[in-house]
Amino acid sequence: MPSRAIELGSGDGQTKDGRRRAFIGVDDILAEVTDRPMPTLWIPSHNRRSSLAHLASVIGIRLGSLVALLRRNNHKSQVCRVYRSYMARDQFTPTFGVSPPLLVGRDDLIAEFTASLADDRGSSTRATIYTGSRGIGKTVMLNEVERVARAHGWLVISETAYAGFVDRLTNITLPGLLTSHGYSNTTASTQSFGDQLKLVSDHLRSLHSGLLITLDELNVAQFDELREFGAALYQAFSDNGAVAFVGAGLPRSVNLILADPALSSLQLADLHVLSPINLNDAKHALRVPIEGSDREIEPLALDDAVQATGGYPFRIQLLGHLISHEHPDERVITRDDVASGVLEVRERIGSWQLESELTELPENDRALLVAMATDHGPSKTSAIASRLTIGQSSVDKWLAHLIEGGVIHQTRHGEVDFVQPLLRECLRVHPVSPSLEPNAS
Numbered sequence: 282m283p284s285r286a287i288e289l290g291s292g293d294g295q296t297k298d299g300r301r302r303a304f305i306g307v308d309d310i311l312a313e314v315t316d317r318p319m320p321t322l323w324i325p326s327h328n329r330r331s332s333l334a335h336l337a338s339v340i341g342i343r344l345g346s347l348v349a350l351l352r353r354n355n356h357k358s359q360v361c362r363v364y365r366s367y368m369a370r371d372q373f374t375p376t377f378g379v380s381p382p383l384l385v386g387r388d389d390l391i392a393e394f395t396a397s398l399a400d401d402r403g404s405s406t407r408a409t410i411y412t413g414s415r416g417i418g419k420t421v422m423l424n425e426v427e428r429v430a431r432a433h434g435w436l437v438i439s440e441t442a443y444a445g446f447v448d449r450l451t452n453i454t455l456p457g458l459l460t461s462h463g464y465s466n467t468t469a470s471t472q473s474f475g476d477q478l479k480l481v482s483d484h485l486r487s488l489h490s491g492l493l494i495t496l497d498e499l500n501v502a503q504f505d506e507l508r509e510f511g512a513a514l515y516q517a518f519s520d521n522g523a524v525a526f527v528g529a530g531l532p533r534s535v536n537l538i539l540a541d542p543a544l545s546s547l548q549l550a551d552l553h554v555l556s557p558i559n560l561n562d563a564k565h566a567l568r569v570p571i572e573g574s575d576r577e578i579e580p581l582a583l584d585d586a587v588q589a590t591g592g593y594p595f596r597i598q599l600l601g602h603l604i605s606h607e608h609p610d611e612r613v614i615t616r617d618d619v620a621s622g623v624l625e626v627r628e629r630i631g632s633w634q635l636e637s638e639l640t641e642l643p644e645n646d647r648a649l650l651v652a653m654a655t656d657h658g659p660s661k662t663s664a665i666a667s668r669l670t671i672g673q674s675s676v677d678k679w680l681a682h683l684i685e686g687g688v689i690h691q692t693r694h695g696e697v698d699f700v701q702p703l704l705r706e707c708l709r710v711h712p713v714s715p716s717l718e719p720n721a722s
């Protein structure tokens with residue numbers, strides 16, 4: 282392509298020094314990078330300079346840099362590349378706790394929570410716990426119920442069950458809430474968590490509103506605080522207070538918490554074990570953000586990608602993110618892009634997600650999973666016992682633990698398999714602890 286000097290404007294024209302130059306306009310660039318109008322991003326303007334400034338801000342570079350890009354050879358392809366990589370950048374959310382660009386597969390749960398807000402009977406209808414493996418979408422569900430509650434005029438307290446959370450609620454959050462509703466500072470700060478909760482909920486009830494408290498990362502390290510929290514919540518529910526509670530935690534922690542006799546308020550909760558989303562929904566979760574960034578994915582590539590995610594939300598976001606970045610300057614995402622993305626997902630998941638999930642498990646459980654990972658398919662429980670040189674009954678007890686935790690499932694009598702299809706491969710590539718690695722047989 283012959284080199285051209287570029288000026289802003291459109292068509293060919295005369296510059297100040299009298300030489301003819303090829304002009305390129307913002308609309309030309311847009312015609313190149315998009316096939317269809319993108320009204321939310323682009324408002325065509327007669328003022329080309331302000332349009333260009335807008336384009337620069339959309340791309341995230343300074344106007345001067347954009348103009349410099351346009352003046353160089355191959356200006357269009359460079360702008361297209363920057364534009365596309367910008368568009369690809371923020372679509373997927375391969376980060377824990379961050380709500381996805383398109384939330385799929387949770388409509389029923391959201392509807393159930395929404396209905397509970399309108400239900401005046403209080404009690405168990407207003408307590409929910411989401412559990413499931415890391416990356417299954419628990420925190421995102423908390424974000425969602427918070428959004429729904431706010432939309433219904435409820436107040437929301439969003440907490441994480443780290444050490445000191447009851448203290449934070451008692452001395453900072455609830456007093457702040459009470460003060461902002463006209464209660465004096467002294468009333469607010471001298472009362473216990475339970476008393477303040479009652480004050481707030483009575484007040485909100487009179488306003489036909491309520492208070493939602495969400496508690497993420499429920500864990501047994503905070504048993505004492507959870508007991509105190511649970512007792513206050515139980516009282517609020519018994520008083521038919523305008524309070525809702527939604528908690529989230531990994532299965533092992535949640536099971537232990539629910540087994541604690543002092544936590545009866547939490548035992549009333551509706552327990553939802555979040556499962557992977559169905560593959561049709563997973564397809565939407567991948568395709569829509571890709572198309573939203575003005576790109577396409579080949580149908581077969583999309584099928585490959587969907588299969589590789591197994592419907593696991595975190596994997597959908599990570600794979601979507603990776604395949605969008607394989608060739609950000611190409612419009613169409615291909616099967617090759619997906620194949621490379623899938624390989625990278627395996628590696629990354631092995632090192633972050635699964636390791637963190639596995640480190641939460643007792644050593645015995647991890648040793649058992651590593652022993653299972655030497656098989657190519659379902660493992661015979663007798664083979665696991667002999668690999669670990671321990672008795673069958675101990676192995677069965679440990680296996681029951683992992684089945685309860687949703688890590689493995691029984692395929693038939695005397696045989697178990699991983700729930701997450703990639704876990705086996707990840708364990709092979711990244712054994713959690715070399716000391717636990719059995720001798721491969």
Ligand SMILES: Nc1ncnc2c1ncn2[C@@H]1O[C@H](COP(=O)(O)OP(=O)(O)O)[C@@H](O)[C@H]1O
Pocket residue numbers: 374375376377378379380381382383384385386387413414415416417418419420421422558566594595596597598
């Ligand atoms: N329903 C969903 N649809 C699409 N992506 C989701 C969905 N739920 C969660 N995600 C994505 O999965 C990842 C993990 O979600 P998160 O709520 O942090 O999991 P958890 O709290 O269970 O570990 C995040 O990147 C999030 O955007």
Ligand SMILES: [Mg+2]
Pocket residue numbers: 377378419420421497
């Ligand atoms: Mg989480």
